[in-house]
Amino acid sequence: MTTEPRVLAPSEWNTWYEQLERAFGGVAEAPEERALWEALTEHDRSLGVWEGDACVGTAGTFSFRLSVPGGAVVPAAGVTMVSVAPTHRRRGILTSMMRRQLDDVRGRGEALAVLMASEPDIYGRFGYGLATQLMRAAIDTARVRLSVPEGTDGVRLRLARPEDAAEACEAVYARSVPLRPGMTERRPGWERLPLLDPPSGRGSASPLACVLAERDGRVTGYALYRVRPEWEPAGPAGVVVLEHLGALDPESYAALWRFLFEMDLTSTIEVRNRPVDDAWQHLVSDVRRCGLALRDGLFVRLVDVGAALEARTYRAPVDVVLEVADDFCPWNAGRWRLTGDAEGARCVRTGEAPDLALSVRELGTAYLGGFSLASLAAAGRVREAREGALAAASLAFGSAAAPWVPHSF
Numbered sequence: 001m002t003t004e005p006r007v008l009a010p011s012e013w014n015t016w017y018e019q020l021e022r023a024f025g026g027v028a029e030a031p032e033e034r035a036l037w038e039a040l041t042e043h044d045r046s047l048g049v050w051e052g053d054a055c056v057g058t059a060g061t062f063s064f065r066l067s068v069p070g071g072a073v074v075p076a077a078g079v080t081m082v083s084v085a086p087t088h089r090r091r092g093i094l095t096s097m098m099r100r101q102l103d104d105v106r107g108r109g110e111a112l113a114v115l116m117a118s119e120p121d122i123y124g125r126f127g128y129g130l131a132t133q134l135m136r137a138a139i140d141t142a143r144v145r146l147s148v149p150e151g152t153d154g155v156r157l158r159l160a161r162p163e164d165a166a167e168a169c170e171a172v173y174a175r176s177v178p179l180r181p182g183m184t185e186r187r188p189g190w191e192r193l194p195l196l197d198p199p200s201g202r203g204s205a206s207p208l209a210c211v212l213a214e215r216d217g218r219v220t221g222y223a224l225y226r227v228r229p230e231w232e233p234a235g236p237a238g239v240v241v242l243e244h245l246g247a248l249d250p251e252s253y254a255a256l257w258r259f260l261f262e263m264d265l266t267s268t269i270e271v272r273n274r275p276v277d278d279a280w281q282h283l284v285s286d287v288r289r290c291g292l293a294l295r296d297g298l299f300v301r302l303v304d305v306g307a308a309l310e311a312r313t314y315r316a317p318v319d320v321v322l323e324v325a326d327d328f329c330p331w332n333a334g335r336w337r338l339t340g341d342a343e344g345a346r347c348v349r350t351g352e353a354p355d356l357a358l359s360v361r362e363l364g365t366a367y368l369g370g371f372s373l374a375s376l377a378a379a380g381r382v383r384e385a386r387e388g389a390l391a392a393a394s395l396a397f398g399s400a401a402a403p404w405v406p407h408s409f
């Protein structure tokens, strides 16, 4: 008999995780990767559905702190490790876990839940909206030239072992978090994620390598990368695979990219996950030869509409009444008056006439400023009831930097 989801006991973790691995195809993760996810699992926030001793459903939650427009870093439930046994699919087990999980998140007073989806089609029904995109690229460095700003030559580059450089890289990362919505503060243990480098995950590429940018003896940027040597009849055609890059100023940023561009015996940089507004696009001579591609990134769900809309700031003054539909979390449904600007915001229940009507999913999509309310309205997903309200709110919800999540979870 299938029971309701219940909280995971630490001793059950192996059985629970085996169910997750099976649902993803049954290929066992490398021991070091498994060990890291075990260490990061928050047992008291992880749910299992059991049939006797057999685990048939899993869902985890990480206690993230997420950057939102305006620079505040706020609690957010990071939904993860979701699976249902192939023998038990499509009979409502995921729905029961989503129900319990969102009730728990609400009980903890977290206004946001976020996730990265294995398939984008799954989570809209639970009120999650696609809020960020990530950029991929394959840059033809044999044809594309890079122009760097003045001062770049003053940046010193130094190779380091990734483990030895981790503390300095993390310090750069930490300073970037409030500057870009969607980034998460790294809680203890998470600094190991960018260093994860199991041989089975490298393909024919090298182990992870690290280059540091330094100015006046201070680390001002880093890149974690691999090299995949390849040879063609006409000569070398190696690939630089960029895993992570962070920099505190334009010169350090450009010096790191120049390093990647000029690597001997390579002619491509493979970019796996960068923000859509990443600045290297303005340094290259021919963006068309950079093989740009977009993919869905973070999905956001407002668990408490009022608290979530008050947690961020707004690029322009806004005063708007939102009529929100929310079937899965009905405590959010109804009218909210949002007033705010770049300094702060208030969002309270109201009985006034609505200016915009939308579902909580659209609010999630617009929340980090990565997609505009105007584009959602053009798709018929936001309805304007007062002329001018859409343009004003759309402007206010924007973000100076495109929201982005630097890693999967």
Ligand SMILES: CC(=O)SCCNC(=O)CCNC(=O)[C@H](O)C(C)(C)COP(=O)(O)OP(=O)(O)OC[C@H]1O[C@@H](n2cnc3c(N)ncnc32)[C@H](O)[C@@H]1OP(=O)(O)O
Pocket: 023, 024, 079, 080, 081, 082, 083, 084, 085, 088, 089, 090, 091, 092, 093, 094, 095, 096, 115, 116, 117, 118, 119, 121, 122, 125
């Ligand atoms: C954040 C993360 O961890 S993402 C990882 C998600 N996990 C995976 O992709 C692993 C492989 N897949 C699975 O384990 C399962 O198929 C799950 C978890 C995706 C779905 O579990 P189920 O218990 O079958 O879902 P459930 O029966 O509750 O379905 C609820 C609704 O979602 C729909 N649905 C479920 N899975 C999918 C899917 N992959 N694509 C589209 N719709 C889906 C169902 O059709 C159903 O729709 P309805 O309400 O209109 O009838």
